[in-house]
Amino acid sequence: MILQKHYLQPLTVDEASTMAEKNKESFKFIAGGTDVIVNKNQGNENAACLIDLSKIEALKGIAQTGNFLRIGALEKLAVLAKNPLIEKQFSVLAEAALSVGSPLIRLSATIGGNVLCENRCLYYNQSEWWREAVGYCLKCDGDICIATQGKNACFSELVSDTAPALIALNAQLTYSTREGTHTLPLESIYTGDGVTPRNLEKNAIVQALLIPTDKTYRTFFAKLRERESLEFTSLTCCMSADENDQLRIVLSGVDPKPVVVTGNLNDDPEILITKAVKSARTVDNDMYTRKYRREMIRVYISRGYKKLKNAL
Numbered sequence: 001m002i003l004q005k006h007y008l009q010p011l012t013v014d015e016a017s018t019m020a021e022k023n024k025e026s027f028k029f030i031a032g033g034t035d036v037i038v039n040k041n042q043g044n045e046n047a048a049c050l051i052d053l054s055k056i057e058a059l060k061g062i063a064q065t066g067n068f069l070r071i072g073a074l075e076k077l078a079v080l081a082k083n084p085l086i087e088k089q090f091s092v093l094a095e096a097a098l099s100v101g102s103p104l105i106r107l108s109a110t111i112g113g114n115v116l117c118e119n120r121c122l123y124y125n126q127s128e129w130w131r132e133a134v135g136y137c138l139k140c141d142g143d144i145c146i147a148t149q150g151k152n153a154c155f156s157e158l159v160s161d162t163a164p165a166l167i168a169l170n171a172q173l174t175y176s177t178r179e180g181t182h183t184l185p186l187e188s189i190y191t192g193d194g195v196t197p198r199n200l201e202k203n204a205i206v207q208a209l210l211i212p213t214d215k216t217y218r219t220f221f222a223k224l225r226e227r228e229s230l231e232f233t234s235l236t237c238c239m240s241a242d243e244n245d246q247l248r249i250v251l252s253g254v255d256p257k258p259v260v261v262t263g264n265l266n267d268d269p270e271i272l273i274t275k276a277v278k279s280a281r282t283v284d285n286d287m288y289t290r291k292y293r294r295e296m297i298r299v300y301i302s303r304g305y306k307k308l309k310n311a312l
């Protein structure tokens with residue numbers, strides 16, 4: 001039975017878990033609400049109960065913990081982008097956070113919500129009226145992908161800008177369920193399926209992102225979008241090279257999950273670029289064409305190579 005529509009505000013993780021259990025038929029966690037509320041208004045999110053995590057102190061704070069920098073899931077993008085340690089040591093994350101939405105959105109948007117924000121597609125992020133008129137697609141109970149005309153897969157894009165930055169920095173994600181606390185490499189939570197883009201249990205509460213501090217990186221960040229503000233990504237490219245020139249290239253905006261390519265800065269760039277372009281299952285569901293975005297993968301990775309080599 002779906003309970004009456006309501007809004008709950010727990011003060012602890014335990015309380016939030018209990019509320020989730022009691023409303024398990026239809027609930028949604030919410031942090032800054034900048035993704036959930038827009039989806040709700042467009043009829044793409046219909047949970048009867050919203051559980052607002054924003055008052056849980058245990059999910060806040062940025063601090064060195066052992067060999068990790070721990071960033072609480074509720075940390076606001078505007079705040080973490082100005083954190084001196086992040087700016088100095090993990091500038092790719094600060095750049096990514098500063099590229100999200102607009103200054104006003106970054107004051108509400110959290111890092112936990114950003115790595116979990118819903119995948120997007122030109123044919124899905126529309127009003128209920130628009131989607132009904134065009135015909136529903138696989139991601140909203142239809143039986144066809146409007147972008148590809150296929151019946152088997154949805155290619156809605158991962159649009160998080162901070163997820164590729166965090167993955168380039170080898171970040172882990174800590175979350176809790178009623179069964180306990182778990183820590184995973186961030187990249188492992190993304191499924192590659194546009195309809196169900198993440199494999200975390202519905203009652204999982206993200207506690208923090210952990211960035212290892214035992215390595216130093218040179219990094220690169222670039223984002224393709226139609227204008228410099230209030231625009232989701234059409235391609236985000238984050239790259240890192242450690243002291244041994246081990247390279248991580250991570251893309252969002254061009255596949256339902258992050259595209260991750262690893263190698264060495266001394267490898268032939270053409271090989272890694274070709275691997276990245278082949279891995280990205282880009283389709284025509286964005287304001288920019290598939291062809292253009294695939295070409296821009298080449299451009300950005302080449303620029304990243306140059307920057308990281310010159311930073312030696």
Ligand SMILES: Cc1cc2nc3c(=O)[nH]c(=O)nc-3n(C[C@H](O)[C@H](O)[C@H](O)COP(=O)(O)OP(=O)(O)OC[C@H]3O[C@@H](n4cnc5c(N)ncnc54)[C@H](O)[C@@H]3O)c2cc1C
Pocket residue numbers: 028029030031032033034035036037038053059073074077099100101102105108109110111112113114115116117118159160161162204205206207230231232233
């Ligand atoms: C105009 C506009 C422009 C935008 N531009 C960008 C952009 O350029 N780049 C970008 O990446 N995003 C963009 N966004 C999307 C959104 O603002 C960000 O992704 C934001 O970081 C989401 O964080 P939030 O705290 O508001 O998430 P919410 O909306 O509160 O939640 C998002 C998701 O995360 C889940 N969630 C949140 N916190 C937790 C937690 N601790 N544990 C478990 N689940 C949790 C929620 O259940 C939901 O599924 C934009 C949004 C708007 C409206």
Ligand code: SF4
Pocket residue numbers: 120121122123124137138139140144145146147148153154155156194285
């Ligand atoms: S990629 Fe296809 S199935 Fe997925 S949201 Fe877009 S149109 Fe729908």
